[in-house]
Amino acid sequence: MNKAELIDGIATKAGLTKASAAKALNAYHEIVQNAIADGDKVSLLGFGTFSVAERKARTGRNPKTGAVLEIKAAKMPRFKPGKALKDSIR
Secondary structure, three states: OOOOHHHHHHHHHHOOOHHHHHHHHHHHHHHHHHHHHHHOOOEEEEEEEEEEEEEEEEEOOOOOOOEEEEEOOOEEEEEEEEEOHHHHOO
């Protein structure tokens, strides 16, 4: 499913126009992105939790040359699915 198909589904399920559904989806993305960028968690009961995880610096290896590389520490977005979401796909 791509973004356009998701917007169509939201519009159909919620009885909205496609333009309104697109605005709602874009607002949702912006709110979640800003919240996790500020270090907050976004928990949607039954669906899951969006958060930021710290990834430590580590050494890696270039597979082509075999040279050792230092990989910097980074912050990565994470999603942990909720129980209801996990159960729905079993």
